[in-house]
Amino acid sequence: MVTKSNIYDIMGSLTQSKLPVIDLTRKNINPASSSWITKCDEVIRGLEEYGCFIAMYDGVSQELHDSIFLASQDLFDLPIETKVLNTSDTPSHGYVGKEPIVPLYEGLGIEDATTTKGAERFTKLMWPYGNESFSKSALMFSKAVAELDQIVMGMVAKSYGIEQHYKSLFGSTTYLLRFIKYLCPQGNGQNLGLVPHTDKSFMSILHQKQVKGLEIKTKDGQWIEVDPSPSSFIVMAGDACMAWTNGRIEAPCHRVMMQGNEERFSLGDLNIEIPQELVDEDNPLQFEAFDNYKYIHYYYTDEGKRSKCPIKSYCGI
Numbered sequence: 001m002v003t004k005s006n007i008y009d010i011m012g013s014l015t016q017s018k019l020p021v022i023d024l025t026r027k028n029i030n031p032a033s034s035s036w037i038t039k040c041d042e043v044i045r046g047l048e049e050y051g052c053f054i055a056m057y058d059g060v061s062q063e064l065h066d067s068i069f070l071a072s073q074d075l076f077d078l079p080i081e082t083k084v085l086n087t088s089d090t091p092s093h094g095y096v097g098k099e100p101i102v103p104l105y106e107g108l109g110i111e112d113a114t115t116t117k118g119a120e121r122f123t124k125l126m127w128p129y130g131n132e133s134f135s136k137s138a139l140m141f142s143k144a145v146a147e148l149d150q151i152v153m154g155m156v157a158k159s160y161g162i163e164q165h166y167k168s169l170f171g172s173t174t175y176l177l178r179f180i181k182y183l184c185p186q187g188n189g190q191n192l193g194l195v196p197h198t199d200k201s202f203m204s205i206l207h208q209k210q211v212k213g214l215e216i217k218t219k220d221g222q223w224i225e226v227d228p229s230p231s232s233f234i235v236m237a238g239d240a241c242m243a244w245t246n247g248r249i250e251a252p253c254h255r256v257m258m259q260g261n262e263e264r265f266s267l268g269d270l271n272i273e274i275p276q277e278l279v280d281e282d283n284p285l286q287f288e289a290f291d292n293y294k295y296i297h298y299y300y301t302d303e304g305k306r307s308k309c310p311i312k313s314y315c316g317i
Ligand SMILES: O=C(O)CCC(=O)C(=O)O
Pocket: 180, 194, 199, 206, 208, 213, 214, 254, 256, 262, 264
């Protein structure tokens, strides 16, 4: 029987607590400045405690924020026959829409979004006669957010003393820009935009427009709502980051409960080796080296979908 109290249990309770907000605007992130080490500590604390934090970041101007969301609207206004042309070998990187378990959700990914080639290839597929402003905005936004990712990863690597490993990881990094749209709930009580999950990527950077909806689960099981703002970006660890840091940073469970338009960045890496510096008597090696793309494929197999912690089933020791 479904009673009021067990509906509450299924949905989980919302908490008033907030995610850490870290000022990563340019004046604060010069590695030569004294505030740099403090910022590194804040970033690590946020990631170890919540698996994510909110970055205040000025690499995306208000103008770019506006133009990327206008571009997003143009994209979703295209006919479905055009949008489905965006296919990918990697599950969930192409067009996703009209899925029975998430009927409100629609998403399109641009692979290699930080390269002119990636941005133009996608634009040509969607607009065979061209759409220069779309491809320009997508490329500029991708580059700006990739820069934020690199700042954060540099801080993580510095704090753990694994800068050398980060350099090789960085060489094999590609970026995916995913445009996401959620329909308004249809008044039938169904307002789950996206089911609770952890990201399968290395790191995701989320940016929302006006309408909130993203909720992140704390380690003690409470859900925290995240308010949108043009200068805030949610930096979130994915499963691959958990393996790379030998379990120090765990990918947080998150879901979307309302409607809105959000852009999302995620990152896929190849041949990730667990840095030896993070392995000692107290912290034995927890994961084998793995390939992030193959892991994503594994996650979409029956075994991967059934697993409680797919990254552990895939490459845990
Ligand atoms: O739309 C959002 O804010 C979250 C999207 C998300 O979690 C995902 O695409 O994995």
